[in-house]
Amino acid sequence: MERIGVYPGSFDPVTNGHLDIxxxxxxLFDKVYVVVSLNLKKxxxxxxxERVDLLKQVTSEFENVEIEFHSGLIIDYVKSKHANAIVRGIRAISDFEHEFKLFSFNNDLASEIETVILLAKPTHLFLSSSDIKELAKFSGDISKYVPEYVYAQINKKYKIV
Structure with missing residues (x-):
């Protein structure tokens, strides 16, 4: 049986932490779908x-990774791809609490689908897309937190030369 994982997120922007996951x-998986999903809270x-394009650019080296967009429930997307697992990355206890809540809902909707938690590497523990956007907005150096292509696109958005 093919092992298929789905890694959902808003990826706004994709960070080195996301790329590591x-x-x-x-x-770990034969096929990984990285899914840009809507987050109405952000x-x-x-x-x-644009996020799909950014991800395609920075993941082009991975032959078994496919990037897509989905606007509905992730569990429905996972089922449509016949995936075995939802992949999630966590950095801190607050992430764990959020992910545990999502796991509970997803497990109730489709108990046959596993949730696989990958812990962030220590260099990415405090790396968040929101913090990167705020730092970039005020001309802070974000070059060590995002892939080079993403760095250039963020600078274009904020018109930083």
């Missing part, structure tokens, strides 16, 4: 089309 998931810097 994608790389590690690509070694104001997006990039459109979902």
């Amino acid at each position: 994608i790389k590690r998931a690509s070694k 104001d997006a810097l990039f459109t979902h089309h």
Whole structure:
């Protein structure tokens, strides 16, 4: 049986932490779908089309990774791909509480689908897309937190030369 994982997120923008989770998931699964999903609680810097493009650019080296957009429930997407697992990355206890709540809902809706938690590496523990956007907005150096291509696109958005 093929092992298929789905790694959902808003990825606004994709960070080196996200990229690390994608790389590690690509070694655990035969196929990984990275899914740009809507998060109605967040104001997006990039459109979902732009986020899909950013992810495609920075994951092109991974042959078993596919990038898509989905606007509905992730569990429905997971089922549509016949995936075995939802991949999630956590950095801190607050992430765990949120992910545990999502796991509870997803498990209730589809108990046959596992949730796989990958812990952030220590270098990415305090790395969040929201913090990166705020730092960039005020001309802070974000180059060590995001892939080079993403860095250039963020600078274009904020018109930083």
